[in-house]
Amino acid sequence: MSSPLDPQHLNGIGRRALDEVLSGFLALDATETVAPQESELAAVTVWLVGQVSLLSEQRSGWVRVALPEPLAARAADHLFGPGIGDPSDLIGEFTNLVAGRIASGLASHGPGFTLQTPAVQRSETLPGHPLGLVRSHWRFWDHPLTLDILVTEHPT
Amino acid sequence: MIPKILSVDDSRTTRLLLARLFRPYLCEWFEAADGEDGLVRAAETRPHLIILDYNMPILDGLGMLHRMREIQELRRTPVMMLTAEAGLATLAPLARLGVRDYLTKPFRDEDLLARASRIIPLNPRPPETP
Numbered sequence: 001m002s003s004p005l006d007p008q009h010l011n012g013i014g015r016r017a018l019d020e021v022l023s024g025f026l027a028l029d030a031t032e033t034v035a036p037q038e039s040e041l042a043a044v045t046v047w048l049v050g051q052v053s054l055l056s057e058q059r060s061g062w063v064r065v066a067l068p069e070p071l072a073a074r075a076a077d078h079l080f081g082p083g084i085g086d087p088s089d090l091i092g093e094f095t096n097l098v099a100g101r102i103a104s105g106l107a108s109h110g111p112g113f114t115l116q117t118p119a120v121q122r123s124e125t126l127p128g129h130p131l132g133l134v135r136s137h138w139r140f141w142d143h144p145l146t147l148d149i150l151v152t153e154h155p156t
Numbered sequence: 157m158i159p160k161i162l163s164v165d166d167s168r169t170t171r172l173l174l175a176r177l178f179r180p181y182l183c184e185w186f187e188a189a190d191g192e193d194g195l196v197r198a199a200e201t202r203p204h205l206i207i208l209d210y211n212m213p214i215l216d217g218l219g220m221l222h223r224m225r226e227i228q229e230l231r232r233t234p235v236m237m238l239t240a241e242a243g244l245a246t247l248a249p250l251a252r253l254g255v256r257d258y259l260t261k262p263f264r265d266e267d268l269l270a271r272a273s274r275i276i277p278l279n280p281r282p283p284e285t286p
Contacts, residue, residue: 112241115241
């Protein structure tokens, strides 16, 4: 049996979480893809980045979702109609739901996590890739979306 | 009786989704963005059902539940909890605080309406006359 922090295992939990939330919350299907070309990522002028921290006695980490701002605005319009929804709030809640599913997936391998409230930032670049990060790339409505998961064991 | 429903959730997105879900039904709809605000709105409106988010800034859902149980007028108000994750560590305290039901987000509309209708009457809103 693989370790809960094994990157492949984490990626599987993340994939299921993202799939479930996209279909259940936004009624959308996304496709997991290979990493987009640098030129496509560079063409994004503003990213919306949602992040939720996960805390437990033995482990901590975070879940981060990044997508181009126009995609977030389109998703909000898709959900509520033009100009009614708030793209930042939508991405915060979306990240919260994905993080919740990931925390539930990890809870079967140990104590549950406490989820912090989501933080959403605008960024001109896709956030970096620290050591231990599990990143997957997705695509919907022909835009890129990245899901990052970082979970580490506390030193004993 | 026209039921009064209070949604306490820091996510405007979730409040919008819930308001849209209950719009076809005869009810009065109220909202609050965190547990402190929720306590004030609950005292003002005396809702028949509170749909309460677990994870919120300022005062979270668990904190609001604890405070409600200390307030005579709100002690017996039915609460349905919405949580982003359904681990035992999250759910066990809710049961001890008398939460009537809980749903994991993202919820299915029909599930939420079915569970709400076990607590309050949900009758279709009559068509508006011009």
